[in-house]
Amino acid sequence: MSERASDGAAVVPRRKLRVATASLAGCFGCHMSLLDIDERLVDLLELVELDASPLTDKKRCGPCDIGLIEGGLCNAENVHTLRAMRANCKILVAVGACALNGGLPAQRNHIDVRDCLQTAYLSGPGVERGFIPNDPELPLPLAQVHPLHDVVKIDYFLAGCPPSADAIWQFLTDLIAGRTPVTAHGLIKYD
Amino acid sequence: MTTLDLAAMVQRHGGDATRLVQILHEVTAALGYVPPATITELAARLGVSRAHVEGVVGFYSFFSAAPQGRFRVRFSDNITDQMAGSHALCQRMLDAFRVELGEVSRDGLVSIARTSCTGLCDQGPALLVNDRAIARLTPQRIGAICSLIRGEVPLPQWPENLFAIHRLVERRDRILAAVMQPGEGLAAAVARGKAATIAELERSGLRGRGGAGFPAGAKWAACAAAPGPERYVVCNADEGEPGTFKDRELLMHHAELVIEGMTVAAFAVGAQRGLVYLRAEYPFLVAPLEELLARRRAAGLLGRAAGGVAGFDFDIELHVGAGAYVCGEESALIESLEGKRGIPRNRPPYPVTHGYRQRPTVVNNVETLAAAALIARDGAGVVRDVGTPKSAGTKLLSVSGDVARPGIYEYPFGVTVRQVLDDAGAVATQAVQVGGPSGTLLAAREFGRRIAFEDVPSAGAFMVFDQRRDMVAVVENFARFFAHESCGFCTPCRVGTTLAAQMMTRIATGVGSRRDVKDLARVAGVMKAASHCGLGATAGAPVVAALEKFRPAFDQRLRSLDVVPTFDLDLALAPAREATARDDQAAHLDEESP
Ligand SMILES: Cc1cc2nc3c(=O)[nH]c(=O)nc-3n(C[C@H](O)[C@H](O)[C@H](O)COP(=O)(O)O)c2cc1C
Ligand code: SF4
Ligand code: SF4
Numbered sequence: 001m002s003e004r005a006s007d008g009a010a011v012v013p014r015r016k017l018r019v020a021t022a023s024l025a026g027c028f029g030c031h032m033s034l035l036d037i038d039e040r041l042v043d044l045l046e047l048v049e050l051d052a053s054p055l056t057d058k059k060r061c062g063p064c065d066i067g068l069i070e071g072g073l074c075n076a077e078n079v080h081t082l083r084a085m086r087a088n089c090k091i092l093v094a095v096g097a098c099a100l101n102g103g104l105p106a107q108r109n110h111i112d113v114r115d116c117l118q119t120a121y122l123s124g125p126g127v128e129r130g131f132i133p134n135d136p137e138l139p140l141p142l143a144q145v146h147p148l149h150d151v152v153k154i155d156y157f158l159a160g161c162p163p164s165a166d167a168i169w170q171f172l173t174d175l176i177a178g179r180t181p182v183t184a185h186g187l188i189k190y191d
Numbered sequence: 192m193t194t195l196d197l198a199a200m201v202q203r204h205g206g207d208a209t210r211l212v213q214i215l216h217e218v219t220a221a222l223g224y225v226p227p228a229t230i231t232e233l234a235a236r237l238g239v240s241r242a243h244v245e246g247v248v249g250f251y252s253f254f255s256a257a258p259q260g261r262f263r264v265r266f267s268d269n270i271t272d273q274m275a276g277s278h279a280l281c282q283r284m285l286d287a288f289r290v291e292l293g294e295v296s297r298d299g300l301v302s303i304a305r306t307s308c309t310g311l312c313d314q315g316p317a318l319l320v321n322d323r324a325i326a327r328l329t330p331q332r333i334g335a336i337c338s339l340i341r342g343e344v345p346l347p348q349w350p351e352n353l354f355a356i357h358r359l360v361e362r363r364d365r366i367l368a369a370v371m372q373p374g375e376g377l378a379a380a381v382a383r384g385k386a387a388t389i390a391e392l393e394r395s396g397l398r399g400r401g402g403a404g405f406p407a408g409a410k411w412a413a414c415a416a417a418p419g420p421e422r423y424v425v426c427n428a429d430e431g432e433p434g435t436f437k438d439r440e441l442l443m444h445h446a447e448l449v450i451e452g453m454t455v456a457a458f459a460v461g462a463q464r465g466l467v468y469l470r471a472e473y474p475f476l477v478a479p480l481e482e483l484l485a486r487r488r489a490a491g492l493l494g495r496a497a498g499g500v501a502g503f504d505f506d507i508e509l510h511v512g513a514g515a516y517v518c519g520e521e522s523a524l525i526e527s528l529e530g531k532r533g534i535p536r537n538r539p540p541y542p543v544t545h546g547y548r549q550r551p552t553v554v555n556n557v558e559t560l561a562a563a564a565l566i567a568r569d570g571a572g573v574v575r576d577v578g579t580p581k582s583a584g585t586k587l588l589s590v591s592g593d594v595a596r597p598g599i600y601e602y603p604f605g606v607t608v609r610q611v612l613d614d615a616g617a618v619a620t621q622a623v624q625v626g627g628p629s630g631t632l633l634a635a636r637e638f639g640r641r642i643a644f645e646d647v648p649s650a651g652a653f654m655v656f657d658q659r660r661d662m663v664a665v666v667e668n669f670a671r672f673f674a675h676e677s678c679g680f681c682t683p684c685r686v687g688t689t690l691a692a693q694m695m696t697r698i699a700t701g702v703g704s705r706r707d708v709k710d711l712a713r714v715a716g717v718m719k720a721a722s723h724c725g726l727g728a729t730a731g732a733p734v735v736a737a738l739e740k741f742r743p744a745f746d747q748r749l750r751s752l753d754v755v756p757t758f759d760l761d762l763a764l765a766p767a768r769e770a771t772a773r774d775d776q777a778a779h780l781d782e783e784s785p
Contacts, residue, residue, distance in 0.1 A: 117771070
């Protein structure tokens with residue numbers, strides 16, 4: 001036999017899964033909802049190890065099992081972060097309305113970015129001797145805010161604004177345990 | 192601006208809010224649009240909320256609350272119009288007036304837009320200008336139309352030949368060859384009696400010709416049996432399915448037969464009023480139909496004791512739709528008849544028990560009623576003796592697209608697709624869309640199949656595509672049609688039709704990926720399973736069929752078998768680059784590298 005087969009149904013200890021999270025054009029509400037799982041955080045940290053995340057303050061994502069992203073794409077940096085997450089995460093999850101549809105930030109989509117910058121930095125009320133910031137360090141805004149799946153493949157979508165702590169918990173525990181996550185009726189609410 | 196005597200107008204309609212759609216037609220004819228102040232005043236005069244009137248104005252594509260041009264041009268955007276060069280002709284007119292599609296020229300002279308199929312597919316490309324239809328467009332005719340508009344020549348003074356609607360009947364059978372004297376059908380029905388007339392209809396095996404194929408006899412019997420003080424008969428002349436124009440022929444040249452059928456139905460079920468719901472795209476039928484109704488009234492075939500039958504008081508009125516495909520669906524049609532937005536009702540209850548004004552109502556297609564008139568006069572055999580056991584009678588097909596002889600063909604049910612193609616002079620045919628976008632897409636290997644309820648059912652459209660045609664573009668046109676016509680009431684269809692149209696456009700324009708193909712199939716599945724009415728339920732059908740039968744045409748168009756961005760990332764930074772005058776490396780996004 002040239003290849004080793006798996007251990008069949010043998011019970012083997014699970015390794016901890018690596019999880020990264022990111023907030024793009026979002027409000028951190030989805031991250032707050034994740035923290036809202038309260039004491040179950042302790043259980044979660046038994047099962048996973050956090051990689052890059054606003055919660056760890058680690059910036060660059062290494063190879064991960066699961067990536068959770070809140071917020072849509074509003075600028076070039078968001079696109080780079082998303083692509084890095086996609087390149088490193090086996091399973092990429094769009095979390096919350098902003099990641100799924102653009103959400104609240106997409107309210108700007110009917111306004112021309114040029115007008116927006118003009119008004120904010122040059123002609124708006126109270127602006128004096130203004131200028132439009134042009135430092136190459138600053139990411140440029142995209143013409144429109146886009147959902148994540150417009151740019152990379154997204155494996156799962158977790159709806160809600162934000163998804164409730166229970167929904168996130170159920171979703172993550174399913175994912176970690178290897179069950180196809182189904183956010184059942186009751187955990188998803190539409191306003 | 193012309194001023195309107197709204198008080199008088201509303202009074203002419205008896206202050207009846209169910210006449211709202213008809214009133215809005217008059218306002219639009221006079222002003223070109225429905226100004227906000229008019230909306231407010233109409234609401235007050237009709238005793239309905241302003242939101243109701245505004246909602247109705249917003250629902251129908253032929254009404255607008257924003258100013259339109261004094262000449263309102265709408266190019267028919269069916270795939271057959273496109274194949275005949277409509278987009279280039281439309282562009283020619285846009286250029287001539289320096290106006291953008293869907294906008295009004297600065298001087299308020301003209302607005303130019305596209306609209307769903309106008310039912311002149313046998314003589315396209317076609318357009319509508321205000322309330323007139325013009326077929327057989329050519330660059331020369333567009334030039335002539337532009338001059339007339341520029342000279343502000345009132346429409347009644349335009350050369351009459353511009354408005355000619357040609358009659359292209361290529362095959363006649365039971366219905367198109369019939370000659371009926373006014374009142375013959377009714378007299379026969381009266382002689383036979385109500386119950387026996389319905390029984391004869393049931394024996395004929397006549398099934399509805401509007402698409403669903405419901406047995407006409409059973410429908411009439413259910414309406415006759417439903418309790419209630421009054422009943423209605425409605426003729427569905429909405430003919431909104433792209434590629435269908437057979438009801439146009441029937442109402443233009445056999446209207447006597449159709450109205451006879453309505454009268455027979457009214458007699459059999461005990462109805463007092465009939466309503467013809469005519470699509471707004473057929474304005475040239477309004478005056479002839481009104482004249483026909485007046486003639487029948489004068490002849491005593493409508494009105495008190497119609498046909499000389501004591502106690503049979505029956506009259507018919509004409510309602511004109513306003514450019515909404517969904518209003519062909521019978522319950523949406525009834526809502527529209529009641530002066531509301533054409534949103535399909537929950538069914539059951541069905542119109543036979545709770546129809547117009549919640550009263551028992553028979554809704555039948557134009558062709559069904561024509562056949563019913565013949566059955567009343569000639570007996571069940573006129574339908575029963577031809578066709579197939581499950582599909583009795585003949586069917587009118589509207590043949591268009593890549594054929595030598597487009598037009599109307601009446602065949603006994605059971606005719607093969609190949610036979611129709613041969614008769615119409617089609618060569619090198621790649622595909623046929625039977626029954627319109629919501630019908631069945633057939634590839635060449637299936638041309639032996641038969642037009643019949645048990646094989647390939649059809650509401651009458653038969654659009655032919657030869658091997659030069661790009662089937663992806665064909666299906667994209669259908670997807671855009673459904674996205675435009677979705678009434679927006681339910682999410683699966685409102686969102687699904689738009690997603691499907693976007694994905695089809697991405698694929699058709701060569702920027703799609705395999706994910707789009709996969710998602711298309713998924714969206715189609717959701718729409719089919721979860722939509723509120725038939726529009727959403729069938730909106731994904733052409734996509735699914737094309738993916739099955741013309742998959743390589745899709746795959747060849749894909750930019751990548753992987754997921755690729757749905758928009759040009761670098762281009763999306765262009766406005767911000769402009770505003771900041773930046774052009775450094777970080778001010779660009781590379782398409783591929785992560
Ligand atoms: C979206 C939609 C559009 C329809 N359009 C038409 C139409 O234009 N003409 C028509 O006769 N039936 C149309 N129908 C079918 C009608 O709902 C109804 O079945 C028919 O008018 C009944 O008449 P019949 O039994 O004589 O066919 C449509 C159905 C749907 C779901
Ligand atoms: S989905 Fe709601 S909670 Fe989450 S980032 Fe967007 S706005 Fe905030
Ligand atoms: S399926 Fe489409 S057309 Fe029908 S009710 Fe729903 S949104 Fe309206």
